[in-house]
Amino acid sequence: MKDIIEGFLRFQREAFPKRAQLFKELATQQAPRALFISCSDSRLVPELITQREPGDLFVIRNAGNIVPSYGPEPGGVSASVEYAVAALRVSDIVICGHSDCGAMSAIANCACLGHMPAVGNWLRYADSARVVNEARHHKSPIERVQAMIRENVIAQLANIKTHPSVRLALEEGRLTLHGWVYDIETGDIDALDGATHAFVSLAQYPHTRATPPSLATAA
Ligand SMILES: [Zn+2]
Structure with a gap:
């Protein structure tokens, strides 16, 4: 200390x-312009990897960069999402996973979390990613974890779309979603391309988005 x-x-x-x-x-x-949702992992520092200053990012961090889907008893993450979107009116939300994620490794490897019941319970919000990932063939345990990290970002993007404030902002065409995976060793970021559902290098394709803003305004 x-x-x-x-x-x-x-x-x-x-x-x-x-x-x-x-x-x-x-x-x-x-007046932050973006809501950045990442894992609590000590090795992923949102302001450092995006070179932002105080006031630039509204940040939510938790084990596994999880966003519970909206329900009748919304919790702290839901309240923070709502505040960022409805009150601060951020224009972008980034959900950022990372390599070597302990939470995603535990899910991918079906680790027993009996001694950490709160963690086990919390990670249930990644169930759709777990089920999809389990049904797929993976060449190695490492690849299984890497795929789980990506599927989880996709699942949390789906979860956040169930939030009323997010639905409204998307409908009004004032919000864009981004799904990222940060590599701790190389410093690279792969981003989900909403059009192709593939992760691509953000450095090579800096305009990659999970949801294009124009999509919502088309209606
Ligand atoms: Zn993590």
Whole structure:
């Protein structure tokens, strides 16, 4: 903990003064343009991999970058999604999985989570991805986990579309969804192409989207 407190003291001494004007502007308002949903994993830092500053990203993090589908008893993730979309009116939502994800490995390898009942319960929100992934043939255990990570991003994109605020924003053509998978070792991001349902290199195809905004306005 000592290094964390020393880090804060360094922030106050060095990093804060450089952004004093920014923090003054942010003191009473925020207008982030994107909601970024990622795993809690320590190795994936949304602001670092997108080179964003304070005020730029509204972030939700949890085990497995999961978004429970909307229901009669919405929880914290649902409330945060609703606030980002309905109140802050973000124009983009990124759901970002990552390589070597412990949560997805546990699902893909059917690991016993009896000693972690809350985790086991939480990961049920990835059931549709699990069932699809189990029905497929994989060449190796590693490939099975990698496929699970991607299927989970697809499943969570489907889940978030059940949220009323998201449905409305898509309907009004003011929201675009993105499904990403970040590779910890290489720093690469693969993005889901909503038109082909394939993951492609975001560096090669920077305009890749899970849902094109024009789709919603067509009606
Ligand atoms: Zn993870």
